[in-house]
Amino acid sequence: MREYEVLETLQGLGFGEADARTLADHFLDAERRGKTGHGLSRVEWLATRPFELDFSARPRCVLDEPGYQRWDANGALGYLTLAAIVEAQRAEPPQHARLVVAQRSFPTGMLGYWARKLAEGGLVAALTATSPARLGHPDGGPKLAGTNPLAIAIPSSDGEPLVSDVSMGRVTYGEVLAGEADEDELVPFGGEHAHKAFALAVGLQLLVDSLVAESGHGAVLLVAKPEADPLRALRARADGVRLPGDR
Amino acid sequence: MREYEVLETLQGLGFGEADARTLADHFLDAERRGKTGHGLSRVEWLATRPFELDFSARPRCVLDEPGYQRWDANGALGYLTLAAIVEAQRAEPPQHARLVVAQRSFPTGMLGYWARKLAEGGLVAALTATSPARLGHPDGGPKLAGTNPLAIAIPSSDGEPLVSDVSMGRVTYGEVLAGEADEDELVPFGGEHAHKAFALAVGLQLLVDSLVAESGHGAVLLVAKPEADPLRALRARADGVRLPGDR
Numbered sequence: 001m002r003e004y005e006v007l008e009t010l011q012g013l014g015f016g017e018a019d020a021r022t023l024a025d026h027f028l029d030a031e032r033r034g035k036t037g038h039g040l041s042r043v044e045w046l047a048t049r050p051f052e053l054d055f056s057a058r059p060r061c062v063l064d065e066p067g068y069q070r071w072d073a074n075g076a077l078g079y080l081t082l083a084a085i086v087e088a089q090r091a092e093p094p095q096h097a098r099l100v101v102a103q104r105s106f107p108t109g110m111l112g113y114w115a116r117k118l119a120e121g122g123l124v125a126a127l128t129a130t131s132p133a134r135l136g137h138p139d140g141g142p143k144l145a146g147t148n149p150l151a152i153a154i155p156s157s158d159g160e161p162l163v164s165d166v167s168m169g170r171v172t173y174g175e176v177l178a179g180e181a182d183e184d185e186l187v188p189f190g191g192e193h194a195h196k197a198f199a200l201a202v203g204l205q206l207l208v209d210s211l212v213a214e215s216g217h218g219a220v221l222l223v224a225k226p227e228a229d230p231l232r233a234l235r236a237r238a239d240g241v242r243l244p245g246d247r
Numbered sequence: 248m249r250e251y252e253v254l255e256t257l258q259g260l261g262f263g264e265a266d267a268r269t270l271a272d273h274f275l276d277a278e279r280r281g282k283t284g285h286g287l288s289r290v291e292w293l294a295t296r297p298f299e300l301d302f303s304a305r306p307r308c309v310l311d312e313p314g315y316q317r318w319d320a321n322g323a324l325g326y327l328t329l330a331a332i333v334e335a336q337r338a339e340p341p342q343h344a345r346l347v348v349a350q351r352s353f354p355t356g357m358l359g360y361w362a363r364k365l366a367e368g369g370l371v372a373a374l375t376a377t378s379p380a381r382l383g384h385p386d387g388g389p390k391l392a393g394t395n396p397l398a399i400a401i402p403s404s405d406g407e408p409l410v411s412d413v414s415m416g417r418v419t420y421g422e423v424l425a426g427e428a429d430e431d432e433l434v435p436f437g438g439e440h441a442h443k444a445f446a447l448a449v450g451l452q453l454l455v456d457s458l459v460a461e462s463g464h465g466a467v468l469l470v471a472k473p474e475a476d477p478l479r480a481l482r483a484r485a486d487g488v489r490l491p492g493d494r
Binding site: 200224 | 446447451
């Protein structure tokens with residue numbers, strides 16, 4: 001699918017032009033990065049209307065205090081909620097740091113995409129989000145946590161941010177949707193140390209679940225102004241080793 | 248070693264009584280939890296004076312604004328710096344959330360111990376800290392990141408917090424110090440997915456390194472008031488499965 005076809009398809013579903021462009025940019029970036037589970041397979045998935053879509057809904061900032069914002073997707077897609085949050089942080093960065101809680105916000109997509117935009121705007125970002133419970137304890141039992149990725153993006157004076165974006169699943173649900181993995185591979189990553197990825201997934205799950213004021217899937221973003229510029233020196237030390245998020 | 252012997256040893260090194268008690272509590276809790284690498288082996292390690300110890304140094308809060316504090320260990324041990332930070336957060340919790348950056352703060356020990364104290368005080372906590380670079384890319388190359396644990400602690404209305412505390416190493420440096428692991432096992436955990444733990448370690452390394460205003464090892468703490476109480480329901484769903492931090 002070319003860009004205009006993605007836009008046409010999304011507008012055909014009912015999205016307005018600006019929202020369709022926001023969504024298409026995210027899906028096409030995921031394709032370019034080989035994260036096809038967050039890419040065009042999600043356009044087809046949205047076309048199946050896995051939940052009610054309200055095309056006129058706008059995410060709202062419901063609380064704005066120094067160092068803290070609470071947003072509510074207000075019926076809009078999580079993608080569009082994170083897009084609005086990123087735009088708001090870039091327009092009015094925190095003096096030092098701000099915690100942003102996005103409630104009733106699903107699905108949020110490839111978290112590194114949103115974190116990267118903040119780092120491209122000169123901000124440090126750490127972002128996590130919950131999704132349906134798909135990970136259980138490595139020893140068995142009920143599914144207790146989403147794959148709950150943690151994305152960290154760091155700006156650099158050399159222009160290219162570093163973006164670390166790690167899902168706690170051995171595979172992503174997106175890869176299952178894209179037919180690249182079986183659902184029974186959707187377990188905490190790490191083999192004999194999978195209890196570590198399970199602990200991270202549960203910790204991040206409860207972090208989000210305890211900070212949202214309305215239940216449901218959500219996202220938690222830390223955004224901060226950097227005090228130092230460590231990435232250039234790390235890249236020099238890395239001496240050509242591939243760093244997270246590099247293509 | 249019994250408690251009074253630990254206290255005597257620490258006071259013998261030069262620590263005052265209150266600091267010796269703070270340190271002993273941490274080391275003995277680590278022993279009780281089986282994390283011996285953060286336990287009494289560290290008393291012996293401090294006795295070797297691996298770096299200069301300034302027994303009269305006091306950590307200082309050098310910047311205090313709504314939603315943000317910056318601390319400097321000011322020559323004190325990282326353990327004592329985190330202890331002072333935890334005490335300050337419990338005494339004056341944030342209205343919603345606060346990012347606390349601790350610079351020149353090393354070593355910080357078992358991060359779950361500090362995060363648990365915050366959760367016992369009713370606060371949500373996420374804490375990471377850097378340490379000497381000991382993890383390289385799974386494919387090889389220079390050591391680029393510390394084992395950089397991420398600890399997340401969540402309070403619960405049923406009284407017992409959940410504490411997830413995950414180091415990105417297959418083993419900890421503490422386990423190497425305690426003779427429980429070889430130094431060549433100090434690689435990112437995860438086996439065939441070790442690039443994920445490496446990405447987390449690098450992301451957390453740069454998160455801390457970009458937020459400290461003075462270079463050196465440091466810690467970053469997010470502390471927040473919970474808006475919800477999700478842990479009781481998670482424990483019910485878990486139906487007896489061991490959750491992170493449970494004994």
